Amino acid sequence: MNCCSLFLHLGQKRLPNSHLNKMASDLLLMESPWRFQILNSEIVMTQKDHIFHNEESNEIVRELEKQLELIFTHLHDVETLYVSTDIVPILQKGPTCGLVAIYMGTQKNENRMKPIELLNVAKLKGFTNHGEMYSVDYMYDLILSTQNAVKIRLLDDIKSRSNQILDELKGGSLILIAYDADHNHQPCKKKGHKAHWALLIGMIATKCKNYVLARHGKSRRVACWLWEDLLDSNMNLEEASPVRREGGYVLPEGGVGGSKGLKDRLIVLYSNEPTHRLIHSGEM
Numbered sequence: 001m002n003c004c005s006l007f008l009h010l011g012q013k014r015l016p017n018s019h020l021n022k023m024a025s026d027l028l029l030m031e032s033p034w035r036f037q038i039l040n041s042e043i044v045m046t047q048k049d050h051i052f053h054n055e056e057s058n059e060i061v062r063e064l065e066k067q068l069e070l071i072f073t074h075l076h077d078v079e080t081l082y083v084s085t086d087i088v089p090i091l092q093k094g095p096t097c098g099l100v101a102i103y104m105g106t107q108k109n110e111n112r113m114k115p116i117e118l119l120n121v122a123k124l125k126g127f128t129n130h131g132e133m134y135s136v137d138y139m140y141d142l143i144l145s146t147q148n149a150v151k152i153r154l155l156d157d158i159k160s161r162s163n164q165i166l167d168e169l170k171g172g173s174l175i176l177i178a179y180d181a182d183h184n185h186q187p188c189k190k191k192g193h194k195a196h197w198a199l200l201i202g203m204i205a206t207k208c209k210n211y212v213l214a215r216h217g218k219s220r221r222v223a224c225w226l227w228e229d230l231l232d233s234n235m236n237l238e239e240a241s242p243v244r245r246e247g248g249y250v251l252p253e254g255g256v257g258g259s260k261g262l263k264d265r266l267i268v269l270y271s272n273e274p275t276h277r278l279i280h281s282g283e284m
């Protein structure tokens with residue numbers, strides 16, 4: 001098997017934390033199987049598990065070099081960055097964000113169902129009419145009944161388990177969580193009127209704050225959000241918007257904010273072969 005390595009010198013430029021979103025997105029857009037390690041003032045990048053012809057390999061290296069020079073020269077206060085680099089983004093059709101999130105999160109399952117197949121099963125179970133999934137219980141049941149090779153766990157009281165959830169991401173798990181999505185897909189607080197599902201694929205720990213990296217059905221770009229903001233958005237999920245209620249959407253007993261709804265709850269997806277890698281570690 002061929003194996004390539006690249007050494008880059010890290011510059012001294014610095015940008016504020018507000019640039020983490022774009023920088024992390026740029027890195028994740030590569031969708032590459034590369035492994036990175038910081039050694040003093042150099043990035044050591046090693047490509048494994050894939051075989052490329054020389055021209056293709058050189059092209060990938062050049063693109064990675066361009067992205068890394070942009071990103072790593074600015075992450076001066078990052079302590080660790082864990083991320084899954086092989087989750088292929090899928091755009092949703094209609095209100096199927098939860099189904100698409102399941103599909104993205106089960107890519108290691110060779111027998112996984114496509115979103116349209118998940119939709120048909122969910123309809124038969126009475127969980128949805130149009131693709132909406134307003135219940136963590138419904139999502140959990142749907143995964144168990146259609147993805148028999150996937151190990152999952154439903155967590156309640158997630159506000160009090162914040163550190164545990166971050167540890168799950170560090171350990172290679174993926175997370176399915178609902179939140180209110182603003183016009184730019186960032187977490188907001190609209191009482192559940194803009195409820196949306198996301199798949200958490202990694203996390204960034206800086207000296208002061210924690211960020212999560214996410215994919216969702218309305219963008220091909222990787223999102224980077226403050227973990228605290230995402231938790232607060234989830235905790236504000238109380239009700240479906242009047243438009244959605246009148247549109248024949250299926251709501252669980254007790255509603256969006258009830259014990260079977262979306263608030264203060266999420267699903268952990270485990271893998272026997274974690275796709276996460278420690279991309280960056282150590283003081284800059």
